[in-house]
Amino acid sequence: MMRLPLFEFRAPRTLDEAARILDGQGPNTMPLAGGTDLLPNMKRRQQVPRTLMSLRYVEGLNQVQWSDSASRLGACLTLTDVAEDPRFRNGMTALSQAAALVATPHIRNMATLGGNLCLDTRCNYYDQNYEWRKAIDFCLKKDGTICWVAPGSRKCVAVSSTDTAPALIALGARVRLVSRSGEREVTLSELYNNDGINYIRRRPDEILVEVLLDSLHGWKSSYWKLRRRGSFDFPVLSVAAAARLSRQAVVEDARIVVGSAASRPLVADGASKFLLGRSLNSETIAEAAGLAARIAKPLDNTDFDMTWRKRVTAEFVTYALRELRGDDMHVERGSLTRHSFE
Amino acid sequence: MITLPVASQKTSHVRMTLNGEQVDVSFAPYKTLLEVLREDLGHTGTKHGCELGECGACAVLLDGKPVLSCLVLGVECDSRNVLTVEGLGLEGTLHPLQDAFADLGAAQCGYCTPAILVTAKSLLDQHPHATRDQIRAALSGVLCRCTGYLQIFEAVESAMVKIAQQNGSAR
Amino acid sequence: MPIQKDSPERPAKDSPASAGEFRVIGVPRRRVDARAKVTGQTRFADDIFLPRIAHCKLLRSPHPHARIRKIDTSRALAHPGVYLVLTGKDLPIEYGILPVSQDEQALCLDHVRHVGDPIAAVIAREELTAFEALDLIDVDYEILATISDPEEALATPEPRIHEYGEEGNIHKRVALEFGDVEKSFAEADEIFEDIFFYQGSTHLPIEQHAAVAIKDPEGKLTIWSSTQTPHYLHRALAKVLQMPPAHIRVSATPNGGGFGGKSDPFNHEIVVAKAALLLDRPVKICLTREEVFYCHRGRHPVLMKFKTGVKKDGAITGMHLQTLIDGGGYGSYGVASTFYTGALQTTTYHIPRYRFEGCRTFTNKPPCGPKRGHGTVQPRFGQEVQLDKIAEKLKIDPADLRLRIVESPNTVTANYLRLSTVNLSECIRRVVKTSDWKEKFRKLPEGRGVGLACSAYLTGAGLAIYWNKMPQSGVQLKLDRGGGVAIFCGATEIGQGSDDVLAGIVAEVLGIDTFDIRLFTGDTDLGPVDLGSYSSRVTIMAGNAALQAAERARELLAEAVAIRLEVPKERLRFAEKSVFDSAAPEKRVPFHEAVCLAEARFGTIGTVGSYTPPKSPALYKGGGVGPSPTYSYTAAVIEVAVNPLTGWITVPKIWIAHDIGRPLNPPLVRGQVEGSVYMGLGEALMEEQEFRRLPKKLSHALVHKFPSMLEYKSPTSLDMPEVVTELVEEPDPRGPFGAKEVGQGPLLPIMPAVANAVYDAIGVRIDEVPITPEKIVKALAEKRAGRDPRYGPSHFPHVDWPEALRVPPPWEGGDGNAVNDVPRHSKPRPEKEKVLSS
Numbered sequence A: 001m002m003r004l005p006l007f008e009f010r011a012p013r014t015l016d017e018a019a020r021i022l023d024g025q026g027p028n029t030m031p032l033a034g035g036t037d038l039l040p041n042m043k044r045r046q047q048v049p050r051t052l053m054s055l056r057y058v059e060g061l062n063q064v065q066w067s068d069s070a071s072r073l074g075a076c077l078t079l080t081d082v083a084e085d086p087r088f089r090n091g092m093t094a095l096s097q098a099a100a101l102v103a104t105p106h107i108r109n110m111a112t113l114g115g116n117l118c119l120d121t122r123c124n125y126y127d128q129n130y131e132w133r134k135a136i137d138f139c140l141k142k143d144g145t146i147c148w149v150a151p152g153s154r155k156c157v158a159v160s161s162t163d164t165a166p167a168l169i170a171l172g173a174r175v176r177l178v179s180r181s182g183e184r185e186v187t188l189s190e191l192y193n194n195d196g197i198n199y200i201r202r203r204p205d206e207i208l209v210e211v212l213l214d215s216l217h218g219w220k221s222s223y224w225k226l227r228r229r230g231s232f233d234f235p236v237l238s239v240a241a242a243a244r245l246s247r248q249a250v251v252e253d254a255r256i257v258v259g260s261a262a263s264r265p266l267v268a269d270g271a272s273k274f275l276l277g278r279s280l281n282s283e284t285i286a287e288a289a290g291l292a293a294r295i296a297k298p299l300d301n302t303d304f305d306m307t308w309r310k311r312v313t314a315e316f317v318t319y320a321l322r323e324l325r326g327d328d329m330h331v332e333r334g335s336l337t338r339h340s341f342e
Numbered sequence B: 001m002i003t004l005p006v007a008s009q010k011t012s013h014v015r016m017t018l019n020g021e022q023v024d025v026s027f028a029p030y031k032t033l034l035e036v037l038r039e040d041l042g043h044t045g046t047k048h049g050c051e052l053g054e055c056g057a058c059a060v061l062l063d064g065k066p067v068l069s070c071l072v073l074g075v076e077c078d079s080r081n082v083l084t085v086e087g088l089g090l091e092g093t094l095h096p097l098q099d100a101f102a103d104l105g106a107a108q109c110g111y112c113t114p115a116i117l118v119t120a121k122s123l124l125d126q127h128p129h130a131t132r133d134q135i136r137a138a139l140s141g142v143l144c145r146c147t148g149y150l151q152i153f154e155a156v157e158s159a160m161v162k163i164a165q166q167n168g169s170a171r
Numbered sequence C: 001m002p003i004q005k006d007s008p009e010r011p012a013k014d015s016p017a018s019a020g021e022f023r024v025i026g027v028p029r030r031r032v033d034a035r036a037k038v039t040g041q042t043r044f045a046d047d048i049f050l051p052r053i054a055h056c057k058l059l060r061s062p063h064p065h066a067r068i069r070k071i072d073t074s075r076a077l078a079h080p081g082v083y084l085v086l087t088g089k090d091l092p093i094e095y096g097i098l099p100v101s102q103d104e105q106a107l108c109l110d111h112v113r114h115v116g117d118p119i120a121a122v123i124a125r126e127e128l129t130a131f132e133a134l135d136l137i138d139v140d141y142e143i144l145a146t147i148s149d150p151e152e153a154l155a156t157p158e159p160r161i162h163e164y165g166e167e168g169n170i171h172k173r174v175a176l177e178f179g180d181v182e183k184s185f186a187e188a189d190e191i192f193e194d195i196f197f198y199q200g201s202t203h204l205p206i207e208q209h210a211a212v213a214i215k216d217p218e219g220k221l222t223i224w225s226s227t228q229t230p231h232y233l234h235r236a237l238a239k240v241l242q243m244p245p246a247h248i249r250v251s252a253t254p255n256g257g258g259f260g261g262k263s264d265p266f267n268h269e270i271v272v273a274k275a276a277l278l279l280d281r282p283v284k285i286c287l288t289r290e291e292v293f294y295c296h297r298g299r300h301p302v303l304m305k306f307k308t309g310v311k312k313d314g315a316i317t318g319m320h321l322q323t324l325i326d327g328g329g330y331g332s333y334g335v336a337s338t339f340y341t342g343a344l345q346t347t348t349y350h351i352p353r354y355r356f357e358g359c360r361t362f363t364n365k366p367p368c369g370p371k372r373g374h375g376t377v378q379p380r381f382g383q384e385v386q387l388d389k390i391a392e393k394l395k396i397d398p399a400d401l402r403l404r405i406v407e408s409p410n411t412v413t414a415n416y417l418r419l420s421t422v423n424l425s426e427c428i429r430r431v432v433k434t435s436d437w438k439e440k441f442r443k444l445p446e447g448r449g450v451g452l453a454c455s456a457y458l459t460g461a462g463l464a465i466y467w468n469k470m471p472q473s474g475v476q477l478k479l480d481r482g483g484g485v486a487i488f489c490g491a492t493e494i495g496q497g498s499d500d501v502l503a504g505i506v507a508e509v510l511g512i513d514t515f516d517i518r519l520f521t522g523d524t525d526l527g528p529v530d531l532g533s534y535s536s537r538v539t540i541m542a543g544n545a546a547l548q549a550a551e552r553a554r555e556l557l558a559e560a561v562a563i564r565l566e567v568p569k570e571r572l573r574f575a576e577k578s579v580f581d582s583a584a585p586e587k588r589v590p591f592h593e594a595v596c597l598a599e600a601r602f603g604t605i606g607t608v609g610s611y612t613p614p615k616s617p618a619l620y621k622g623g624g625v626g627p628s629p630t631y632s633y634t635a636a637v638i639e640v641a642v643n644p645l646t647g648w649i650t651v652p653k654i655w656i657a658h659d660i661g662r663p664l665n666p667p668l669v670r671g672q673v674e675g676s677v678y679m680g681l682g683e684a685l686m687e688e689q690e691f692r693r694l695p696k697k698l699s700h701a702l703v704h705k706f707p708s709m710l711e712y713k714s715p716t717s718l719d720m721p722e723v724v725t726e727l728v729e730e731p732d733p734r735g736p737f738g739a740k741e742v743g744q745g746p747l748l749p750i751m752p753a754v755a756n757a758v759y760d761a762i763g764v765r766i767d768e769v770p771i772t773p774e775k776i777v778k779a780l781a782e783k784r785a786g787r788d789p790r791y792g793p794s795h796f797p798h799v800d801w802p803e804a805l806r807v808p809p810p811w812e813g814g815d816g817n818a819v820n821d822v823p824r825h826s827k828p829r830p831e832k833e834k835v836l837s838s
């Protein structure tokens, strides 16, 4: 049986208390939300915090506040909460779809939105037991000196594998971070670095408290995920697209995000701009898909062949845009993800 | 009031409701619910196949919802309600799901069975008329290497009919 | 047909039990162990907790190939909570499943052969302590060159991974020729040559291997283990621990899935046994998932080359098959696996002349061994895909082609396998009908297609793993005065329902309920030997032994009851928990009274039964692999949908028909079919035991790419298609009540049927498994470029094949011996065993 290493356990009741516990601790103290990322990592000795600080008992972290102008989603909402709540449809469909496609139903019952946004980057040289990593003499990200994916690289290229981040970036989300020294709001796309080790700009003493979304009135969004099986698997490529369409189906605003193709979700600015003022006909979609696919740089550290992942990116963008346009994508959904989102 | 134990103590202590019964248990603080159930509470019905969240064999119901006991800290179970396969039957009779699984070949080696059973129970509690697609989706978090799942789906469907009949006649 | 002394081999209709209709056999029934399973009470090995139990962890090699210069365990031993540290010196005797490859040590003494090879064991109060203490063992290694695949093994004779074998890093080379194959090619209208690759895969039982050993109160050893082969473990323990077998008890706990992965004696079992003896306290080990990948013994990766000659009408004139096999670091079942890659080609279609050459190499990876369909799955893939190509070229529907060439029942094949019932044609006709094949094949829109494939599999390996003249399975029955019946048998329950087979047969013969029966199985102290749950042997062998024991018991009871009721013994029937006069059913005694009457007359009622498979006509060296009392047959049609842009492939539906003989408990049979389909589909589409060789300039590392449940892709409930299962029933005279195997055969046609369906859908050939979107896209690119629309291996490396043993087929005057070897039987075979030739 894989066992956790020893740790101290803290269970604050208030945000203040939590912020105080994290203060000055650096990575030695880590917040524990659903634990579905952190605990496996600890069992594999990838992350060995001395103290775990549970967020479970901190008041107010699992609430949703709705208003006409904006909504606030508590960081400790579970992904099941998000996926099953019909209010997360229409404009926020991409978020709902992304949440519903994470891992398995059991994991979604435990996993939180905040944890999903803070998810460690992944690489199949790194997401391995201690003994396995010893057999390759470790790697840059943990205990080693070389990156086995790109041995010439000084930088780790582990993959951002969160499903909800690309969706939320496409929806223009911001996050609120709280620490002992104060709080700040960051645009979600600004939260990430394209670096497998320093992938997140959250300081270790900061707690991600909530996700903020402006009104998405008039928006439509869609999320597509590539994985081998109908459940369990992390995304190894994903596309989130959101657009505001005029009555004549002309694009007034759009954001396309490509996930799991780098150490952070990639915003496809070129493709998004290209769509402005155009209607979503086949030519426009093809052109935008080509532009968006260009930025994907998959490497050989996930499931599936990297050149093939690169190759199908445009196809995934096409699916997302066709769904925005209103095409019936049942068959493609069913065959790719085995989910139909009735 | 929950008194949360601290890991630096030699042992942790929680009080929870296990299969309808209040239990007090002491355990090494690094243990997950899976280890506490199996090693400290003698409830070996809950199985494990990876301890990393990748197989689903360790599923139990925590406050009514299926979760993976290998990824829940024991210390976070204070005051909570846990249901395992040992708690499925009622007073000496099998739960209709258990009957159906036994009769319809839904348990071959039986190793995934406890996890699948509690997961199916939670589904039927919420959706007494679940469709085949809902069953497929709900069970997609537990791997079964023996059956190919089809007899499991049929057993869930058969139990669903029986439960509906029982509820009908109870009224 | 030979009548063996101890094998109740007679047509099922002669069996008095089947005089009327059956009450247990063939009736859908709750299996005997179902209640335990659905209540979580089945006690798997890791569910055993004993007072004072200690936990064991193994230190494993981080190097693929190295010599151990020195091990220092002192720091680990000094660690608080550690009781004992063992190294190779403590268990130096070599063992292995096959007598010809005793090449494993429980803890490597001086040579490690793959990442994960165990070197030392720490036994501590807590598992966590044992794990942490592993890091305190200091090992000094001398790194040796890494050998990562068969081609590299052929090219790199030194350093040798083992000091035995053919030469260099070649473990085993075999060559057999049944008739002049070159001549058969000269007679052919068309010759087809194809190279295929079958990737390795692993069993992935959800239960990780676990074992608990104790020094029992008398001072002897007892071990409970998740093993499919308690008898072979018993022998290995006696050998390595140098203890009398009589002082060792092996109890196989119900396996949480096996599929062949728990059929070898394992290092961890031997280690905990030794530790328990030394510490005089219970010692447990439960492997992590990663360690299960290191035990492996799974499907061998096989490169194969088929050359087949056919007539215009599809008749095969001859076949030449070569296989190159990646064995991994140890022998395991490998010698048998090597023969199996060439054994069953002749059992499905008539092949008048056949040549087979196989070569297994050692490589620095976890050892391969038997996985569901042992060794026959890979060449079956090649053969069935090639047949699809042949049908295409000859412009014959692939179903019709197969129907023309299906081998006849009661035949001896070119390589001297004796077939009994053969219902492959009926299987083909059934799937053609249920799938609406004629309306679909080459008629579905672009991107959708159907494929068909067939297979055969053993119903039990004809020979034991070590040579002996004893039965392969034994059963004892004890009948008590209350009407209860206890069955004692070594057979091992791995989920397939072996306990239910025994109970069902005994209940049917004695006219009682399976609930009246108590089973004591899989325990070397309690029951007579059964060789284990492998090669689909339990139903036929333990089943026939149970049938014989039950019939002997019934005989005793009948004699006593006949006197009491004053009716002729022959008129008595056993049913409804009574024994009664079939002519006057009101004349009856309850079953328990029948037992008392018999006990009063004969003393305590206990009977035995045993089973020895019929002798095989294959007398040549290597002829021990392949013979079976009878073979099961399967046909499958699979529909696929392939996206022509992305290559994404899905399987919406599968139709399968299996020649079962007779289903003993129908839902269990269906479960075995669907479970096989499931596992086959995983192999066809996504499962891979894949390794990663780090850049040679920077590292010698060769690691399993992803030893985890997450990255080793076992299909989920959302990935399982609809399956239409048909059972073809013609009771086989050799099976108990006519039953044949079902646990493995239905897996075999799945992979080739998927490959053939992909071709029907988009016109590309994927000549290897798994069939992935990436490969499909590459093949489509070839097609667009006007090249061979195919993805697969293109060359078969040079192997120095030995001179073939030449065995003329039965129809060319052969007697089962090789003409260029010493004959095995100097005298002609006895009359009753005369070979039937077609």
Ligand SMILES: Cc1cc2nc3c(=O)[nH]c(=O)nc-3n(C[C@H](O)[C@H](O)[C@H](O)COP(=O)(O)OP(=O)(O)OC[C@H]3O[C@@H](n4cnc5c(N)ncnc54)[C@H](O)[C@@H]3O)c2cc1C
Pocket: A030, A031, A032, A033, A034, A035, A036, A037, A038, A039, A040, A055, A075, A076, A079, A101, A102, A103, A104, A107, A110, A111, A112, A113, A114, A115, A116, A117, A118, A119, A120, A161, A162, A163, A164, A206, A207, A208, A209, A232, A233, A234, A235, B052, B053, B054, C710
């Ligand atoms: C088998 C398996 C499959 C998976 N598949 C997917 C998948 O398909 N897609 C996917 O996106 N994920 C997947 N995951 C990963 C994981 O389950 C999810 O990402 C989940 O949402 C993580 O949330 P959590 O609450 O469990 O995080 P935790 O494990 O509790 O935390 C994750 C990280 O975030 C930090 N953290 C958590 N909450 C906060 C907060 N509020 N403020 C600051 N820091 C915080 C923690 O310190 C930790 O570093 C999978 C996991 C497993 C085991």
Ligand code: SF4
Pocket: A122, A123, A124, A125, A126, A139, A140, A141, A142, A146, A147, A148, A149, A150, A155, A156, A157, A158, A196, A301
């Ligand atoms: S990308 Fe390179 S450094 Fe980063 S985890 Fe993978 S191997 Fe290690």
Ligand code: FES
Pocket: B047, B048, B049, B050, B051, B052, B053, B054, B055, B056, B057, B058, B059, B068, B069, B070, B071
């Ligand atoms: S044991 Fe595999 S998911 Fe918990």
Ligand code: FES
Pocket: B106, B107, B108, B109, B110, B111, B112, B113, B143, B144, B145, B146, B147, C206, C256, C257, C495
């Ligand atoms: S019944 Fe064996 S794993 Fe499901």
